[in-house]
Each structure stands twice: as C-alpha cells, then as structure tokens.
Amino acid sequence: MSAMQLEINGKKETVAEGINVRALLEAKGINPNLVACELNLTILKRATLAETPLHDGDRLEIIQMIGGG
Amino acid sequence: MTATTQDQTFVAEDQGLTIGRYHLASRLILGSGKYKTLDLMKSCLEASGASMVTVAIRRVNIQDRSEASFWSYIPKGMMILPNTAGCYNLPDTLRTARLARELLNTDLVKLEVLGDPQTLLPDTEVLLEATRTLVKEGFTILAYTNDDPIVARKLVDSGAAAVMPLASPIGSGQGILNPLNLRFIREIVKTVPMIVDAGVGTASDAAEAMELGVDGILMNTAIAEARDPLRMSVAMKLATQAGRLAYFSGRMARRDNAAPSSPVQGTIGVVS
Numbered sequence: 213m214s215a216m217q218l219e220i221n222g223k224k225e226t227v228a229e230g231i232n233v234r235a236l237l238e239a240k241g242i243n244p245n246l247v248a249c250e251l252n253l254t255i256l257k258r259a260t261l262a263e264t265p266l267h268d269g270d271r272l273e274i275i276q277m278i279g280g281g
Numbered sequence: 282m283t284a285t286t287q288d289q290t291f292v293a294e295d296q297g298l299t300i301g302r303y304h305l306a307s308r309l310i311l312g313s314g315k316y317k318t319l320d321l322m323k324s325c326l327e328a329s330g331a332s333m334v335t336v337a338i339r340r341v342n343i344q345d346r347s348e349a350s351f352w353s354y355i356p357k358g359m360m361i362l363p364n365t366a367g368c369y370n371l372p373d374t375l376r377t378a379r380l381a382r383e384l385l386n387t388d389l390v391k392l393e394v395l396g397d398p399q400t401l402l403p404d405t406e407v408l409l410e411a412t413r414t415l416v417k418e419g420f421t422i423l424a425y426t427n428d429d430p431i432v433a434r435k436l437v438d439s440g441a442a443a444v445m446p447l448a449s450p451i452g453s454g455q456g457i458l459n460p461l462n463l464r465f466i467r468e469i470v471k472t473v474p475m476i477v478d479a480g481v482g483t484a485s486d487a488a489e490a491m492e493l494g495v496d497g498i499l500m501n502t503a504i505a506e507a508r509d510p511l512r513m514s515v516a517m518k519l520a521t522q523a524g525r526l527a528y529f530s531g532r533m534a535r536r537d538n539a540a541p542s543s544p545v546q547g548t549i550g551v552v553s
Binding site for chain 2: 220221222223240241242243247250253255256257258273274275276277278279280281
C-alpha cells in the first residue's frame with residue numbers, strides 16, 4: 213500500500229493512502245467524540261468523519277478543549 | 282438557627298443569571314486554567330457553586346494524550362463556555378469559535394480577542410467585528426472587553442448576549458481599577474447581563490463588583506493561584522452572594538463627618 217503525506221496539527225506526517233479522518237483518529241487513539249476536526253480550513257461535522265477521505269498534501273487540524281479562563 | 286434560615290432565604294431569593302436562552306443559578310462563573318491538578322480543579326468548581334465553566338480550545342497533542350481526560354473533570358451539569366483565548370485577529374477568533382461549536386455542540390462562546398501579549402488587553406475593534414459576524418451565525422456571545430462604556434454600548438447594539446468588562450488585566454489580581462467606568466457601563470448595559478471578567482484577586486474584589494450592581498463575575502487565577510484554592514472557591518461563592526445582597530440592601534449615604542451610633546444624651550459624666 214502506498215503512502216501519502218499530510219500536515220496534522222502543523223506537523224508533517226506520512227499515513228496510509230485512502231485513510232479517512234475517523235480511521236486516522238482511531239489509529240492514533242483519539243476518541244472522535246472528544247475532538248473537532250478541520251480539513252484544509254473547512255470544519256468537518258463529526259458525523260461525516262468516516263466518509264471524509266484524506267488526500268496527499270491535506271492539512272488537518274484536530275482540536276480539543278483544555279483548561280482555560 | 283434563625284440567622285441561618287434568614288441567610289438561606291435571602292440567598293435563595295436571587296433568581297440567578299440569564300444569558301441569552303441560558304439560565305445560570307449562580308452568578309459566579311469559573312475558569313478551568315492553571316490548577317495544580319485536575320482533581321483540585323473539580324473540587325473547586327463544585328465548591329464554588331458555579332453553574333458555568335470556561336475552557337480553552339487547543340490542538341490535540343498527538344504524541345502526549347494526557348490532556349484527553351480533561352473533560353471528565355468538569356462536574357456533571359455544569360455549562361461549558363468555550364473561549365477564544367489566545368486569538369489576536371479576526372480570522373483566528375472566528376475559526377476558534379466555529380471549531381468550539383462543532384466540538385462542544387454549543388452556541389455559547391466567550392469572545393476574547395487580545396491586542397498584545399504583554400497587557401493581554403482586548404482588541405475591541407476586532408471584538409466588535411467578530412461579535413457582529415458570529416451573532417449572524419446564531420452564536421450566543423459573551424464578549425470580554427475593556428472597561429470602556431462606549432465599547433460596551435456598541436457590543437450591546439451588535440447583539441452580544443453578555444458584556445464582560447475587565448476589572449484589571451487578565452491574571453493580574455489587581456481588583457477593580459476603575460469602578461467609575463464599571464458604574465457607567467452598568468448604566469448603559471441594561472438589556473443584557475454585565476459580567477466582570479478578569480482581574481479579581483480576592484473575595485473583597487468580588488463583593489465590590491457585585492456591590493456595583495453587576496450581574497455576575499468570571500474568575501480563574503484568583504482561585505487557581507490562591508494558597509488554598511478550595512477554601513478560596515468557597516470565599517468567592519460567599520463574597521459574590523454577600524456583594525449581591527449588599528447591592529440590593531442599598532448602602533448608607535456617605536458622610537463627610539462622623540455620626541455617633543450611641544445616644545449623646547444620658548452619658549454618666551466626667552468622674553470628679
């Protein structure tokens with residue numbers, strides 16, 4: 213299987229070609245219900261993560277809530 | 282026992298705070314930053330009686346997932362208010378607010394647009410622009426702003442659901458530096474809640490803010506950086522209630538001169 217390069221949270225990363233956003237999160241041990249994702253500056257609805265394939269050069273942001281005032 | 286009943290009665294008379302379509306039983310809103318442990322944060326949030334807690338929106342750390350459990354330390358039933366802290370321009374502010382909505386399934390957002398990293402004072406020009414844009418998108422905006430009455434009025438006109446002037450700079454603990462401006466803002470902001478956000482250092486600051494007639498207080502560092510945060514969270518709860526009661530009680534008039542509290546007649550005279 214060939215690979216593709218993404219930029220995830222600002223860092224270049226090589227992942228398997230054809231992977232979708234939900235599968236990528238799960239492979240990284242990230243609970244999709246506890247994060248929000250933005251792909252190439254478009255916010256993804258949580259329900260659509262499994263139907264959103266990733267492509268070479270995509271920029272993915274994965275965000276969560278943390279402590280703050 | 283009578284005194285206890287009376288204080289419970291008076292405190293219970295307070296109907297709490299309504300922001301947009303949200304109702305908060307407590308007038309105290311807490312931040313969730315800077316606590317030494319998440320267990321301590323949770324205890325403070327519970328002890329304070331606060332109905333709402335602010336959180337920040339940040340990138341997931343892919344390598345270190347230790348922050349992933351943060352959500353489980355937010356007491357059940359507490360409303361979560363995401364903030365845009367750390368944003369210095371309009372695109373970042375809008376992006377963070379929209380991501381927060383998708384993340385937390387909420388239309389609530391505390392708009393915090395900073396003007397510079399030294400003072401952390403708000404960029405009110407961008408704040409107003411962000412407010413106008415996000416109100417159109419259906420957000421319930423709590424706008425963190427300067428103690429500037431004119432900006433406060435513009436925020437109300439722009440559709441902000443709450444106006445949140447600072448007491449003093451974020452994390453400074455300097456208390457209310459310009460009570461006169463807060464009074465002016467109180468006179469202008471009548472249709473939505475006015476909440477003092479940032480700068481409270483100790484319980485007397487919270488009471489002072491409530492005595493000025495504000496609807497609520499948002500604080501973080503005053504509790505998180507107290508030597509005993511849990512006790513301070515209780516102090517803040519009581520101070521907020523005390524200040525509110527004092528506001529409704531109507532303070533006595535200030536006099537230039539002393540006025541004796543005991544009768545001046547009938548004193549027993551000088552021993553001779």
